[in-house]
């Protein structure tokens with residue numbers, strides 16, 4: 354038997370103003386997208402902004418449904434929008450923000466497990482890392498260099 358240690362690394366920023374200009378702009382786009390979320394059931398609004406290698410920015414937000422599991426997360430709305438409008442154009446960055454109508458979200462909100470898997474499909478195919486930056490409504494911001502930092506031992510098409 355052998356123990357394997359898996360390490361992950363992230364950068365923690367105290368304020369939005371500590372991000373570079375490009376990341377601040379993407380976060381502002383994600384905030385605007387978040388404000389347009391359709392989340393009447395959870396009252397938890399999420400916004401996402403993607404930067405593509407052709408410099409186009411794609412945004413998305415969560416879209417809920419009265420039949421709860423039929424809803425969709427902001428991150429997957431955004432990446433599938435990118436995949437459908439700009440197939441095979443690489444994604445450089447994904448920026449996420451979340452705010453609740455019921456309390457102040459002051460911790461960074463990372464993508465859910467299903468979104469991590471969906472993002473992984475894109476990162477695996479494009480063979481270049483997707484930087485992921487996430488925050489709540491206020492407070493600290495986390496940045497990881499690649500989806501791999503959020504999803505070790507991941508599953509991909511090489512197994513099939």
Ligand code: THU
Nearest residue numbers: 395397399415426427463464465
């Ligand atoms: N949600 C997202 O949009 N992204 C995530 O990564 C986590 C959860 C949405 C789904 C649902 O509309 C609401 O947040 C509460 O789960």
